[in-house]
Amino acid sequence: EVQLVESGGVVVQPGGSLRLSCAASGFPFDDYAMHWVRQAPGKGLEWVSLINWDGGRTYYADSVRGRFTISRDNSGNSLSLQMNSLTVEDTAIYYCAKDFYHDIFTGHPFFDFWGQGTLVSVSS
Amino acid sequence: DIQMTQSPSSLSASVGDRVTITCRASQNIRSYLSWYQQKPGKAPKVLIYGASSLQSGVPSRFSGSGSGTDFTLTITSLQPEDFATYYCYQSLSPPLTFGGGTKVEIK
Numbered sequence: 098e099v100q101l102v103e104s105g106g107v108v109v110q111p112g113g114s115l116r117l118s119c120a121a122s123g124f125p126f127d128d129y130a131m132h133w134v135r136q137a138p139g140k141g142l143e144w145v146s147l148i149n150w151d152g153g154r155t156y157y158a159d160s161v162r163g164r165f166t167i168s169r170d171n172s173g174n175s176l177s178l179q180m181n182s183l184t185v186e187d188t189a190i191y192y193c194a195k196d197f198y199h200d201i202f203t204g205h206p207f208f209d210f211w212g213q214g215t216l217v218s219v220s221s
Numbered sequence: 222d223i224q225m226t227q228s229p230s231s232l233s234a235s236v237g238d239r240v241t242i243t244c245r246a247s248q249n250i251r252s253y254l255s256w257y258q259q260k261p262g263k264a265p266k267v268l269i270y271g272a273s274s275l276q277s278g279v280p281s282r283f284s285g286s287g288s289g290t291d292f293t294l295t296i297t298s299l300q301p302e303d304f305a306t307y308y309c310y311q312s313l314s315p316p317l318t319f320g321g322g323t324k325v326e327i328k
Contacts, residue, residue: 132317141322142257142265142308147315156315159222192264205271206312207255211264 099123099210101193106215113183113219119176119193119212127151127171130196132208133178135189135217145191146178150199160186183219190214223247223311227320233328240296242323244309249289253313256285256294259322260305268307269294299325 105117117133133145146167147156155167166179176193194208224247234240244254252272257265267276269285272292282297296303304327309320 141306142259142310142319144310144317144319147317156317158316197270201312201315201317205253205255205274207267207270207310208257208265209267209276211266213264 099195101195101210101212103191103193103212103215106191106217108218108220109183110221111184111219115180115183115217117178117180117191117193117215117217121174121176121193121195124195124210126169126174128199130198130200130206131169131176132194132196133167133176134192134194134208134211135187136192136214137186137189140189143189147196147201148176149201154200156201180217183217185219188217188219190216222316223250223313223318225309225311225318225320227307227309227323229323230321231324231326233326234299235328236299236301238299238328240299240303240325242294242307242309242325244287244292244294244320246290246292246311250311250313252288253311254285254287254292255310255312256283257308257310258303258305259308265308296325 100122102120148167164182192214193212195210197209226245254272256269259265273285306324
């Protein structure tokens, strides 16, 4: 059974930093691209970042580029998101999501499994 | 960046109704589109990928169509468990983008 379990969400002050983690199990983690997707309270889904299967390619939404860094540890089956210079607009539930493919440029990528999410609240 | 525009943003429907949700891309995304259902407090769930392929385990009352810039999600006979918010998502090229969502409510 595929499981994605996010952790690391807390209340942090504007300008602060935070690192989110996602523990993956039930599938060969190093075969698939992985994403972070967020959802602000009462709002829609926003794609945040993508990393391909081997970590060789990463992509970011314009709203987080230069502040967030996605990474993965294939030996430990984990995905991370380092978040710096946080603003109140970064307040959201952050979901870890598995792609159906190993790379964004293979097939017709889509999210086939999601974690339960972790809440990040940026507030003074 | 590719913008995804969904319509309507909300709709009211009755059990048994046929429901159609539209998603328009700001440029040609071929068939790099998927549809997701999200219920309150839950993570999204994929319904359709590749614009028209039904994900395993999803009821056949859900269907997707379209290519290029105009796409449709259809629910042929709305069931009580289908009341939720639906999102389209383009995966042609980063930055990847979702539509704004369509909330399907009970009439």
